[in-house]
Amino acid sequence: MTTMLHIAAQKPNLRAWPEVFRKALREIGELTIVEEGEAIAPPQRAELIRRCRILITSWDSARVPAELAADRGGLEYICNLTGSVGKFVPLELIEAGIPVTNWGDAPAHRLAEGAMALLLAVLKDLPRRVRIIREDGWRPDANTHGGSLEGMNVGIYGFGVIGRCFLELLRPFRSVIRIYDPYVSDFPSDCIVVHSLRDLFRPSEAIVIHAGLSEETRKSVTAELLALLPDHAIIINTARGAIIDQEALFAELKSGRLRAGLDVLDPDRLAPGHPARLWENCILTTHDIGGGRPFGDREPDRLDRMHEICLDNIRRHLARQPLRFLMDRDRYLRST
Numbered sequence: 001m002t003t004m005l006h007i008a009a010q011k012p013n014l015r016a017w018p019e020v021f022r023k024a025l026r027e028i029g030e031l032t033i034v035e036e037g038e039a040i041a042p043p044q045r046a047e048l049i050r051r052c053r054i055l056i057t058s059w060d061s062a063r064v065p066a067e068l069a070a071d072r073g074g075l076e077y078i079c080n081l082t083g084s085v086g087k088f089v090p091l092e093l094i095e096a097g098i099p100v101t102n103w104g105d106a107p108a109h110r111l112a113e114g115a116m117a118l119l120l121a122v123l124k125d126l127p128r129r130v131r132i133i134r135e136d137g138w139r140p141d142a143n144t145h146g147g148s149l150e151g152m153n154v155g156i157y158g159f160g161v162i163g164r165c166f167l168e169l170l171r172p173f174r175s176v177i178r179i180y181d182p183y184v185s186d187f188p189s190d191c192i193v194v195h196s197l198r199d200l201f202r203p204s205e206a207i208v209i210h211a212g213l214s215e216e217t218r219k220s221v222t223a224e225l226l227a228l229l230p231d232h233a234i235i236i237n238t239a240r241g242a243i244i245d246q247e248a249l250f251a252e253l254k255s256g257r258l259r260a261g262l263d264v265l266d267p268d269r270l271a272p273g274h275p276a277r278l279w280e281n282c283i284l285t286t287h288d289i290g291g292g293r294p295f296g297d298r299e300p301d302r303l304d305r306m307h308e309i310c311l312d313n314i315r316r317h318l319a320r321q322p323l324r325f326l327m328d329r330d331r332y333l334r335s336t
Contacts, residue, residue: 061087
């Protein structure tokens with residue numbers, strides 16, 4: 001029998017584990033969900049995992065004990081329902097040859113859509129325009145800026161699955177598009193490929209960040225690069241906050257010289273009373289631009305893309321077919 005296990009740190013994340021997904025898993029095999037898993041000592045947690053064939057991890061999972069690398073028992077496969085695996089799955093397990101997958105391109109369209117929403121909202125100065133109307137004004141004041149994506153120089157930093165989805169959204173606006181990604185070799189012929197961040201920032205009027213966080217990208221957007229941008233240029237970041245030197249960016253935003261749409265920060269939360277909360281040239285979306293609950297707290301009645309990928313990979317594993325979005329050491333270290 002196919003036995004599947006999920007060990008939640010406290011309670012299962014409701015977005016990750018709706019009943020429609022649990023039902024689909026039970027049509028494949030036996031599913032056990034353990035709550036309050038962090039209260040279970042690692043040796044006992046490891047023994048629970050050895051008794052299953054497939055371990056499913058997700059947001060709020062209890063950490064998988066590294067000792068499974070030496071003795072996995074009956075464990076055949078770890079399917080991470082969501083994105084980053086480092087919080088739940090130690091690298092030792094991947095190096096020991098236990099197959100581990102994640103959600104792959106599941107969030108790509110939502111995050112690309114979120115980046116486009118931020119770019120347009122910042123470009124059109126929507127926070128200032130809304131504030132003027134709410135204060136009984138009508139026409140934009142002298143400090144209101146706008147612009148058009150048509151003919152605009154837009155730089156894309158990072159050209160993985162999310163960057164590619166974003167490009168498809170941007171294309172109809174007829175912008176001049178430049179791309180920088182040293183890990184990619186196949187680029188569209190209608191875009192300008194550059195080979196350094198300096199060459200990306202110097203001609204750009206908007207920079208949209210879709211890079212992963214690694215030692216190479218951490219704080220790679222420096223004060224020097226930001227200074228290359230023209231007045232009222234735009235930074236959009238839906239990737240990871242630590243890619244940007246946040247102190248340098250905040251200095252530019254406080255002065256009013258640049259504009260930004262930031263779904264992520266470093267650290268990923270502003271303290272109460274932080275002045276950035278009031279800057280009209282900066283939209284903050286609290287690491288949620290690709291998520292949210294569009295229909296309130298109603299139980300989802302359909303599978304999300306991440307659920308479809310998880311179910312497909314479990315069926316592939318049982319049929320001894322190649323898994324999609326398989327982790328290796330390099331991908332693990334570059335994932336965020």
